[in-house]
Amino acid sequence: MKTKAISELEKIFKILGNKQRLTILELLRSRSYSVSEIVDILNMEQSAVSHQLRVLREAQLVQAEKRGREVLYYLSDSHILILLDNALKHVDHVFNLGDE
Amino acid sequence: MKTKAISELEKIFKILGNKQRLTILELLRSRSYSVSEIVDILNMEQSAVSHQLRVLREAQLVQAEKRGREVLYYLSDSHILILLDNALKHVDHVFNLGDE
DNA sequence: TTTTTACATGAAATACTTTTCATATATTAT
């Protein structure tokens, strides 16, 4: 059986199976955000956000760039994001969510 | 923001982010399996398998049918499986896994 | 150069998931 494929899928789905991380990815689709902007939007502690950003960084889903004393995060062009995109379209379609 | 879509995605990805559940789904693609068959293949305790099957049942990814004293599990035709299928193709392609 | 702001990080605390253990129910075999 395709155990390698299954392990990869597990990793990917684990990372995506979290509201805050999904929201961060969704945000970054339009532009880059600084950590404090994300903190404000997600209403989480700065530290928790940094920890989540690290998960996304280590999975190569996002990249960070230092700008003065801020750090800007932006999407890497990862294959996983294509997958997420498909999933989103799928969910939008199935639940008839339109552009809420 | 699309909080409903994100919540749905979180749910779906959480369910798929587990090796045993992925393996079960992958197995059931070809035919239905009884619980004890799955127990043998996954090398898990019967009870653990039943618990995982419940998760899949509750998410409507699989269905159960009693056959004598066995219970056969088979895939429902859920939209989530289409998503999983895309993901698998994606991973196969990206990692060049062929038919291992 | 001292203070403030923005972010990161390790460790402890908390919350959540998965497995195990004990036991219950239904079906078939004796």
Added chain:
DNA sequence: ATAATATATGAAAAGTATTTCATGTAAAAA
């Protein structure tokens, strides 16, 4: 009827993920 087999389930135990807390570092401001 009794025993054996297949599965399910609740509760405790074990494992994993996430958040919080305390603190560190680098850049900008005072």
